[in-house]
Amino acid sequence: MTANTIRQKLEQALKPELIEIVDHSAAHAGHYGNKGGGHYNVTIVSEQFDGKSLVQRHQMIYQILGDMMKEEIHALGINALTPLENSKGN
Known part of the structure; x- marks a missing residue:
């Protein structure tokens, strides 16, 4: 659910050409300092x-x-690119 909310908010505000969200929460559940929030990586162009x-x-x-x-x-984790940067493979 949280990944969907992240996607909706970013799509609405930034009108991205590309957005990918990877949820790594299960791999980090219960580790020290994590009080329940998820771990996500976002690539957005x-x-x-x-x-x-x-x-x-x-x-x-x-x-x-x-x-x-x-x-x-x-x-x-954020990988925020312009369309030109993305086309160059940065």
Whole structure:
């Protein structure tokens, strides 16, 4: 369910050409410091990343996901690319 919510929020805000979400939560369940949130890796390709630094791209995603970062998401790996970067295989 959380992966679907992540997808919906990112699709609505960033209108990505590509979005892939991998849920690694089962591999991390019960480890030290995890109070129940999931572990996800997101690859997202959006024109809205044009002219933005890597830090700015990550900040955009954290802002979009908002309160989910407090409870539902324990760890989030982000690969945020522009369409040009994606076409070059970066």
